[in-house]
Amino acid sequence: MSTLELFHSIQTSHLSSVLGEQNHLFGAVAELFHIAGLILVLSSILLVSLRLLGLGLRAHTVPQIFKATSRFFWIGLAFLVVSGLFLFIPAADQYYPNSIFWYKFVLLAAALLVHLTLYQWVAKLQSPKPAVAKLTGLIALSLWFSVAFSGRFIGFF
Amino acid sequence: MSLIEFSQVLYDSEFGTALRESVYAFPIVEGLHLISLAFSVGLILFVDLRLTGLFLRNVPVADILKPLRPWLLTGFVVTISTGIALFIAEASKVIVISVFPLKILFILLAGINAIWFEHKWGRNSAEWGNLAAIPKGVKFAGLASITLWSGVVITGRLIPYFGYQ
Numbered sequence: 001m002s003t004l005e006l007f008h009s010i011q012t013s014h015l016s017s018v019l020g021e022q023n024h025l026f027g028a029v030a031e032l033f034h035i036a037g038l039i040l041v042l043s044s045i046l047l048v049s050l051r052l053l054g055l056g057l058r059a060h061t062v063p064q065i066f067k068a069t070s071r072f073f074w075i076g077l078a079f080l081v082v083s084g085l086f087l088f089i090p091a092a093d094q095y096y097p098n099s100i101f102w103y104k105f106v107l108l109a110a111a112l113l114v115h116l117t118l119y120q121w122v123a124k125l126q127s128p129k130p131a132v133a134k135l136t137g138l139i140a141l142s143l144w145f146s147v148a149f150s151g152r153f154i155g156f157f
Numbered sequence: 158m159s160l161i162e163f164s165q166v167l168y169d170s171e172f173g174t175a176l177r178e179s180v181y182a183f184p185i186v187e188g189l190h191l192i193s194l195a196f197s198v199g200l201i202l203f204v205d206l207r208l209t210g211l212f213l214r215n216v217p218v219a220d221i222l223k224p225l226r227p228w229l230l231t232g233f234v235v236t237i238s239t240g241i242a243l244f245i246a247e248a249s250k251v252i253v254i255s256v257f258p259l260k261i262l263f264i265l266l267a268g269i270n271a272i273w274f275e276h277k278w279g280r281n282s283a284e285w286g287n288l289a290a291i292p293k294g295v296k297f298a299g300l301a302s303i304t305l306w307s308g309v310v311i312t313g314r315l316i317p318y319f320g321y322q
Contacts, residue, residue: 028318035194035314036307042192043199046228056228059220060213068213069203145195149188156184 004096011092020090033083038148040076044069045144048123052137054130062133066123100157104150111143164248176246183246190239196232198306200225201271208299210291218286218295222279254320260312267305274298 001009010016019026050056051065088095095101114136122128122136158166167173176183206212207221244251251257278285278295285292 024318028315031314032311035191035310038191039194039199039202039310042195043203046195046199047203050228055224057221057224059224060216064213072203072212145192148192148195152188152191153184156187 007092007096010089013089016089016092019086027087030083030086033079034087037076037079037083038151040072041080042144042148044073044076045140048119049137049141052122052128052133052140054134061126062123062128063126095154098154098157100150100153104147104154107143107147107150111140111147114139114143161249161252164252167245167248168250170245172242173245173248176242183243186239186242189235190243193232193235193239194310196228197236198232198310200229200232201302201306204229205299205302208291208295209303210296217283218291219282220286222282222286250320251316254316256312256315256319260309260316263305263308263312267302267309270298270301270305274302 047056047069048062048066051058051060051062057065118136119140122133128136168177176186203212204222204225207214207216207218213221274295278292278298285295
């Protein structure tokens with residue numbers, strides 16, 4: 001099955017028509033969860049990344065801040081994924097031809113990959129090499145903020 | 158000049174028209190308005206979570222408040238200035254949407270709460286910030302801040318839903 005066919009079968013699924021028939025405030029509530037999740041994810045990443053860069057909460061170690069923000073990051077990501085699916089499933093056919101939509105998900109895949117590998121590894125080290133810490137902070141920060149920024153662009157193009 | 162007339166002047170201004178009609182500038186300003194939230198509202202949220210005891214509760218409040226202050230204030234400068242630019246571009250349309258004045262009200266209340274907190278508690282956080290029990294007034298300010306800033310984000314996100322019915 002091609003991606004186009006996959007998107008079309010999502011669009012024509014039973015779940016899609018159930019979601020699509022909801023009052024427009026259903027979409028509004030999904031958007032509210034999406035922005036709440038965005039704030040939780042981005043500011044958790046921001047706190048850890050600033051510390052990796054030697055800025056922000058300098059009185060504490062990177063692992064302390066990583067551990068304290070981790071819960072908020074995962075709650076935020078759960079909000080984003082669930083609300084994102086509710087927004088995507090009823091409108092899959094409209095997203096397919098949107099190139100910004102695809103940029104966003106390439107960036108998201110990269111952000112998640114870095115998060116689960118390099119970022120987790122460096123953030124747990126008591127004293128990472130400053131250059132490695134800084135580079136990791138910079139990569140995580142740019143990837144996650146680019147996901148959010150490109151997400152805002154989808155509706156305009 | 159009434160508020161409606163004034164909003165029309167802003168809407169028709171050279172800056173407002175140029176931003177509204179631009180292909181890239183408008184989405185870029187919208188994008189900055191959104192991601193700067195992580196610095197402004199997002200960082201203030203973590204300060205509030207500390208004040209209410211839900212984040213790094215064993216850490217002195219001053220150790221969180223002081224180093225984050227310049228970052229969150231810079232965040233607010235970006236969020237507010239992009240917000241003003243977006244308002245100018247859409248002024249006469251947005252001013253008649255019922256949730257918009259509500260958003261402004263939440264911003265004013267959240268601002269007053271922040272100034273009151275800074276004045277009463279923020280400047281001497283080293284004195285009470287290490288105590289096992291956080292003073293009641295501080296907890297209240299933290300909870301009020303979370304509630305009011307959430308109100309700002311919620312009413313802000315709902316503007317298009319109330320505008321195109």
